[in-house]
Structure formats: C-alpha cells, structure tokens
Amino acid sequence: MAATQLVLTTVMVALVAGAAAVVTRLENWRSYTPAVGGGGTADETVHHGEKPGGLTRWLTTVDHKDIGLLYGTFAVLAFAWGGVAVVLMRFELVTPTSNFLEPAMYNALLTSHGITMLFLFGTPILAAFSNYFVPILIGADDMAFPRINAIAFWLLPFGAVLIWAGFFIPGIAPAQTAWTMYTPLSLDQPSPAIDLMILGLHLTGVSATMGAINFIATIFTEQGEDIDWANLDIFSWTVLVQSGQILFAFPLLGSALVMLLLDRNLGTTFFAIGDGGGTLLWQHLFWFFGHPEVYILVLPPMGLISYILPKFCGRKLFGFKFVVYSTLALGVLSFGVWAHHMFATGMDPRLRGAFMAITISIAIPSAVKTFNWMATMWNGRLRLTAPFLFCVGFIANFVIGGMTGVFEAAIPVDLLLHDTYQVVAHFHYVIMGGIAFAVFAGIYYWFPIYTGRWYQRTLAKAHFWLTMIGTNITFFPMILLGYAGMPRRYATYDVAVGPIDLFTLLHQIATLGVVLLVVGQLLFLWNVVTSWMEGARVTSSDPWDLGRDGMRAREFEWFASERLPALTDGGSENEVSGASPELRSDGGEEERASSDD
Numbered sequence: 001m002a003a004t005q006l007v008l009t010t011v012m013v014a015l016v017a018g019a020a021a022v023v024t025r026l027e028n029w030r031s032y033t034p035a036v037g038g039g040g041t042a043d044e045t046v047h048h049g050e051k052p053g054g055l056t057r058w059l060t061t062v063d064h065k066d067i068g069l070l071y072g073t074f075a076v077l078a079f080a081w082g083g084v085a086v087v088l089m090r091f092e093l094v095t096p097t098s099n100f101l102e103p104a105m106y107n108a109l110l111t112s113h114g115i116t117m118l119f120l121f122g123t124p125i126l127a128a129f130s131n132y133f134v135p136i137l138i139g140a141d142d143m144a145f146p147r148i149n150a151i152a153f154w155l156l157p158f159g160a161v162l163i164w165a166g167f168f169i170p171g172i173a174p175a176q177t178a179w180t181m182y183t184p185l186s187l188d189q190p191s192p193a194i195d196l197m198i199l200g201l202h203l204t205g206v207s208a209t210m211g212a213i214n215f216i217a218t219i220f221t222e223q224g225e226d227i228d229w230a231n232l233d234i235f236s237w238t239v240l241v242q243s244g245q246i247l248f249a250f251p252l253l254g255s256a257l258v259m260l261l262l263d264r265n266l267g268t269t270f271f272a273i274g275d276g277g278g279t280l281l282w283q284h285l286f287w288f289f290g291h292p293e294v295y296i297l298v299l300p301p302m303g304l305i306s307y308i309l310p311k312f313c314g315r316k317l318f319g320f321k322f323v324v325y326s327t328l329a330l331g332v333l334s335f336g337v338w339a340h341h342m343f344a345t346g347m348d349p350r351l352r353g354a355f356m357a358i359t360i361s362i363a364i365p366s367a368v369k370t371f372n373w374m375a376t377m378w379n380g381r382l383r384l385t386a387p388f389l390f391c392v393g394f395i396a397n398f399v400i401g402g403m404t405g406v407f408e409a410a411i412p413v414d415l416l417l418h419d420t421y422q423v424v425a426h427f428h429y430v431i432m433g434g435i436a437f438a439v440f441a442g443i444y445y446w447f448p449i450y451t452g453r454w455y456q457r458t459l460a461k462a463h464f465w466l467t468m469i470g471t472n473i474t475f476f477p478m479i480l481l482g483y484a485g486m487p488r489r490y491a492t493y494d495v496a497v498g499p500i501d502l503f504t505l506l507h508q509i510a511t512l513g514v515v516l517l518v519v520g521q522l523l524f525l526w527n528v529v530t531s532w533m534e535g536a537r538v539t540s541s542d543p544w545d546l547g548r549d550g551m552r553a554r555e556f557e558w559f560a561s562e563r564l565p566a567l568t569d570g571g572s573e574n575e576v577s578g579a580s581p582e583l584r585s586d587g588g589e590e591e592r593a594s595s596d597d
Contacts, residue, residue, distance in 0.1 A: 062146035067153050068132030069450065074156055075125035076525075081164070082116035085109040087518060090511040096494040096504055106491035107176035112164065114179030115197070118293065119204045120160050122435060126300045127153075127211055129442050130239045132450065134215065136555045137233045139224020144217035148210055155207040162200030166193025178489060180290070183271040183282045187263055195264060198257050205250040205257075212243035212250075233554070234317065237324050238303030241331040242296050248335065249292040256285040280345060287338035295334040298430060299327060301438030302369055305391050308445045309373055312388035313380030314549040319372045326365035333362045343411050344418045352411055359409035366402055370395060381549065386460035390441035393468045397433025401426055404479060419489075422482020425475045433471045440467070440524070447528075448543045449559050453535030459527040466520030474513030477506040539564070 052060065061067065089109050092101040101109070131149065135142055143149045166174030173191040186194060219240050223232075259270040260282070269275045271282045310317045317323060339347065339355040373395055382388065404426035408414050417423060440463070447455050486493060486503050493503050541560035546552050 062142075062150045064131050064135050064143045064146065064149060065450070067149055068128045068130075070153055071124045071131055071156075072128035074153075074160075075121050075128060078116050078120035078124065078160065079521075082113050082121060083518070083521065085113040085116070087514055089113070090507075090514045092491055093493075093507045094511050096492060096500060098492045101491065103491045104173065104176060107178075107489075108166065108174035110489060111175050111178055111197075112167070115163055115201065116160075117431070118179060118297070119201060120156070120163070122297045122431070123204070123208055124156060125439050126242075126297070127208075129235075129304065129439075129446075130211075130215060130300065133446070133555055134236050134239055135218065135222065136558050137236055138219060138222060138227050139554075140218060140222035142222075143214050144222055145214050149214050152207045152210040152214065155203045155210075159200040159203035159207065162196045162203065165196040165200075166191065169193070180286060181260065181282075182286075183260070183263075183279045184273055186260060187271060195261060198261050202254055202257050205254045208246050209250045209254075212246035215239055215243040216247075234306040234320065234323060234327075235300070235303035238299040238306075238327055241327050242299045245292050245296050245299075245331055245334065249289045249296065252285060253289040256282065256289070259285075280342070280347075283342055283345065284338070287341045288335070291338045291341065292334040294430070295330050297435055299330060301394070301435045302327070304438045304442045305373060305394050306369070308387050308441050309391040310376050311445070311544060311546055311551050311553065312383040312385055312391075313377050314382075314551070315376060315380050316551075317372065318375035319368075322368055323372055326368040329365040330362065333358065333365070337362055340409060340414070343414045356409055356411050360406065363402060363406055363409075366398075370399060370402075385444075385544075386455075386457060386464060387441045387445035389461065389464045390437045390444065393464065394434050394437040394441065396468075397429050397437060397471060400476075401429030401434060404429065417482055419487055420482035421478040421486045421488050424488050425478035425482060428475050428478075429471075433475065437467070440464075443528070445544075446555070447531070448538040449555060449563070451532045451535065452538055452563060453531055454538060454543075455531040455535060456527050459523050463520050463524045463527065466516050466523065470513045470516030470520055472513070474510050474517060477509045477513075481506050481510075 058066065058070065061070075086109075088101060089106060092098065092106055094100075098106070131143070134140075166172050172193050175191065175194045175197045176189060177186040177194060181194075181198075219232075219236055259268070262268040263270050263272065270277050271279055273279060306317055306323055337355060337359045339351065340359045343352055343355075373391075377392075404422065408417060408423065408426060444455060444460055447453070481503065484499050484502055484506075486506075493500070493507075541564055542552060542556060544553075544556075546556070
C-alpha cells in the first residue's frame with residue numbers, strides 16, 4: 001500500500017512539474033494565439049485575436065468573460081455533486097438507525113460534501129463573477145495576466161477529479177476524514193483516496209492563489225482613466241481584500257497538506273502523536289487558513305449585496321466609506337480568530353480569552369455592513385425584483401448566522417455547543433443562507449449581460465421563496481438539535497439516553513427543508529437554461545431602468561456599447577424593447593413592469 005501511495009505521489013509531482021515547464025515556455029500572455037518560433041519582443045502590442053468557434057474556443061480562450069462563464073459552469077456542476085451528497089445524508093438521518101446508507105458511505109459523503117462546497121463551489125462561483133465583471137467595472141480590457149487566468153481555471157477540473165477519485169476507482173475506499181482532515185484520523189486511514197484528495201486540494205489552492213495574484217495586479221494596474229481608489233466600486237474592493245487574504249491563507253494550507261502527505265507516505269512526524277509537532281499543530285495550521293477562508297467566501301458576496309441592493313432602492317449605498325473600512329477590518333481580523341475552533345482542546349486559558357475577545361469584536365464590522373444595508377433600504381423606492389429579494393434574504397439569514405456565531409464565541413457556551421448541530425446551523429446560515437443568496441442575486445441581476453436575454457420572473461420568485469423557506473426549515477431545527485445535545489458527523493443517533501424522539505422530529509423537519517431546497521434549485525436550473533436559449537432578447541441599454549434614479553451602472557454602459565448592437569441587429573419576434581425591469585419575460589401583457597416587480 002505504501003508503495004502504491006508513493007507511486008501516486010511521484011506521478012502527481014511529475015505532472016505538476018511538467019505543467020510548470022509548459023507554462024514557463026509560453027510567451028505573449030495576453031494574445032489568443034501562442035507565440036510562434038520563440039518569444040515576443042519588447043515592443044509587442046497587447047491584443048486579442050479572433051476567437052475560434054465551438055469547443056476549441058472554450059478550451060483555448062483567455063477572454064476574462066469566457067473564463068468567468070467556465071468558472072460558473074464548473075461551480076454549478078460541483079454544487080450539484082455536493083447537493084446530491086447532502087440529500088443522501090439527510091435521508092439517512094430521517095430515522096435514528098442506519099438503514100439507508102452504510103456508516104462508511106455516510107462519512108465519505110460528509111467529507112465530499114464539505115470539501116466540494118467550499119473548494120469546488122464557493123471559491124469558483126465567486127471567481128466567476130470576479131473574472132467576468134471586475135475588468136468591466138474598473139475599465140480594463142482584460143485581466144492583467146489572461147493566460148495565467150486560464151491556467152488557474154483549468155487546474156480546477158483536475159483537482160476535482162482527484163478529490164472525487166475515491167468514488168470511482170475500484171478497490172479504493174473514498175476519504176472519510178470530514179473536510180477538516182483532522183489528525184490522527186487522516187493519518188490512520190490507509191486509503192490512497194486521501195492522498196489523491198490532498199493532491200486535489202493542493203491544485204485548488206494553487207488555482208486560487210494564481211487567481212488572487214491576477215486580481216490584485218489587475219485592480220492595481222489596469223484601472224481606467226476615470227477610476228481611482230475614491231470611486232472604485234464596492235464589489236472590486238471586496239475582491240481585492242479577498243485576494244489579499246488568499247495570498248496569506250492558501251499557501252499555509254498548501255504547506256500543511258504537503259506535511260500531511262509526507263507523514264502518510266514518507267514516515268515524517270509533523271503531526272504524529274507524542275512525536276514531532278503533534279495533532280494540535282494540524283489544527284493550528286488548518287484553522288489559520290480555515291477561518292479566513294470563511295471570509296474569503298463571504299466578502300465578495302457582501303460586495304455583491306452592497307453593489308446590487310442600492311440599484312433597487314433608488315438611492316446610493318449608505319455609508320460607502322464605512323463599508324469599505326469594514327471590509328478591510330474583516331480582512332485583517334479574520335486572521336486573528338482561528339483558535340476559537342479549538343476552545344475545547346485544552347489550550348492555555350489566557351490564549352482562549354484573547355481569541356474570544358477578538359472573535360466577538362469581529363462581529364462589529366459585519367454589523368456595520370448590516371446596518372448600512374438596512375439604512376440604504378430605509379425610505380428608498382424599493383422594487384421587489386428577484387435580485388432585490390435575494391439581497392434581503394441574504395441580510396436576514398446572515399443576521400441569524402451572525403447571532404448564532406456570537407454565542408459560539410463565548411468560551412462557556414462554546415464548550416457546550418462544540419461539535420453539535422448548532423455549529424452546523426451557524427455555518428450553513430452563513431454559507432447557504434448568505435453566500436448562495438448573494439450568488440443568486442448576482443446571477444439574476446447580471447443575467448441580461450451575459451446572456452442578452454431575460455429570465456422568467458415568476459420562476460425566479462418561486463425559486464427565492466422555496467430557497468428562503470427551505471433554508472430556514474432545514475437549518476433552524478439544527479439550532480435546536482445543537483442545544484438538545486445532538487453531535488454532528490454521526491450517521492446514527494439510536495442512543496439509550498437522550499431526547500431521541502426530539503432528535504427524530506427535528507431531523508425529519510430538516511429533511512423536509514432539504515426537499516424544498518432541491519425543488520427550488522431545479523426550478524433555478526430550468527429557468528436559467530430555458531431562458532438562456534429561448535428567453536426574450538434584451539434591446540434596452542438600461543434594462544433595469546436604473547437611469548430614472550441616477551443609478552446607471554458602469555457594466556450596462558459597457559453592455560450598451562459592446563454587446564447590445566450585436567444583439568439587436570436583425571431582431572426576432574421575441575425581442576423586447578424598452579427599459580423596464582424584467583419587462584415581459586414571464587409572458588405578461590403590460591408594456592412596463594410595475595415598481596413591485
């Protein structure tokens with residue numbers, strides 16, 4: 001077994017080295033056509049040649065908009081994988097005994113779900129928005145390093161294959177370590193699937209780091225003449241801070257993964273019990289990455305909410321500067337709270353007190369954003385579009401997630417709730433109830449730009465209500481489960497003592513919520529696919545009618561000059577004119593949508 005693991009490691013190292021060698025030979029990073037016969041010249045102009053058609057375009061493109069769509073497609077597929085895993089887990093928990101899944105398969109799905117949603121959905125879906133819109137919002141022609149941008153994306157599918165390999169390779173059991181990969185559990189399990197998963201995670205980390213360097217370089221060096229730090233949009237601000245966090249967090253994770261790989265295959269003792277650094281070293285290294293990762297995932301969604309919400313309130317974002325300052329504060333403070341995940345490990349009480357204080361204080365910049373969003377809506381002219389509804393849903397869920405987090409920051413309470421379902425509820429209120437809602441708001445708001453068509457607004461609103469109700473029916477019972485003492489990460493809760501009937505009832509309610517979530521996401525997929533193919537065409541340069549409130553957005557100015565002429569040339573019978581929000585995309589007969597659309 002050790003020989004097999006060593007071979008797998010050697011092959012992977014050889015592949016990465018080969019890829020690096022190919023990358024270093026590439027010249028002219030900004031052209032679509034590789035340099036022929038050697039490198040470029042010092043006075044070489046930057047340009048994009050004609051794009052090829054069909055599959056070749058998507059395999060070779062370095063256009064930031066195409067790469068953004070590739071990121072989005074990949075993230076949606078990963079979301080589906082992670083969603084299927086959690087649905088199977090929820091049906092296992094409908095009854096106290098294990099009669100739907102074997103415990104080993106439950107643990108494998110638990111591991112796959114967590115890693116998939118964080119590394120293969122969360123980060124890539126945010127990169128999809130960032131790649132597509134940051135260059136447009138700052139007036140850049142493209143990313144600073146387009147080829148690096150493409151390479152960063154193409155590392156992800158290979159990473160996903162390695163992470164999921166244990167489910168497909170005969171004779172190899174999937175990894176069963178949970179997404180935290182705590183030692184000694186991750187050291188003692190002999191399956192090579194864990195080594196493959198570690199290598200896959202390493203690739204996703206390299207991808208994220210390359211993307212972060214690219215975004216920082218782009219925002220600093222590619223700003224248009226009319227863009228400076230005073231009028232840089234809030235979404236680009238959050239992407240910039242997120243990229244800075246990635247530069248500090250992901251390389252540390254990569255180092256920890258390499259040490260874990262060496263412990264498993266070459267007999268080193270970085271995390272060995274009673275030798276080397278010990279098991280707590282892994283937790284320190286992992287959570288120094290892991291808690292900033294939460295803000296790496298939540299800052300761009302906060303930027304989306306701060307950018308989109310004012311458009312449907314008829315007024316500018318309240319306290320723009322304070323939202324920027326709070327973003328910077330979250331970026332810094334996120335690196336000082338990692339040990340609140342370790343309150344139950346027996347660390348020095350003086351250290352615990354310091355981490356508790358910082359953890360509670362990090363709620364302040366989050367509260368600043370929340371109150372600024374509320375103040376933006378106050379006395380505004382609200383339009384109940386699908387993007388606006390998802391923004392409000394984000395705020396509501398984020399408040400619940402934040403409040404439950406404050407309780408966990410208090411050491412006495414955390415010692416009672418640690419590793420219970422209350423932690424699951426808190427985390428998912430932020431991830432699913434927050435980040436996913438912001439993503440949906442962005443998809444619907446910018447749908448006219450990247451498709452040139454309108455979605456069906458009735459289905460979009462049904463998607464919102466199913467998702468909002470499903471989220472709360474799923475995760476609020478988990479808060480009660482946590483306070484009742486139900487531990488997480490267990491496939492069965494058939495215990496001799498404890499409120500077994502209460503556990504069963506709450507798990508069944510949570511499973512009902514998951515069913516509602518599944519129905520809502522299927523509606524979303526149907527709406528996006530059918531509208532992209534057959535939706536009414538956009539022919540207005542101001543499709544959301546933002547001009548009447550003085551909220552005309554820069555990306556729609558780009559849309560009017562770059563995309564709209566091609567879309568309106570030789571129109572068809574289902575084109576829609578005018579500047580009404582969502583217009584007649586649901587087949588309505590009114591010429592102008594009402595203000596509560």
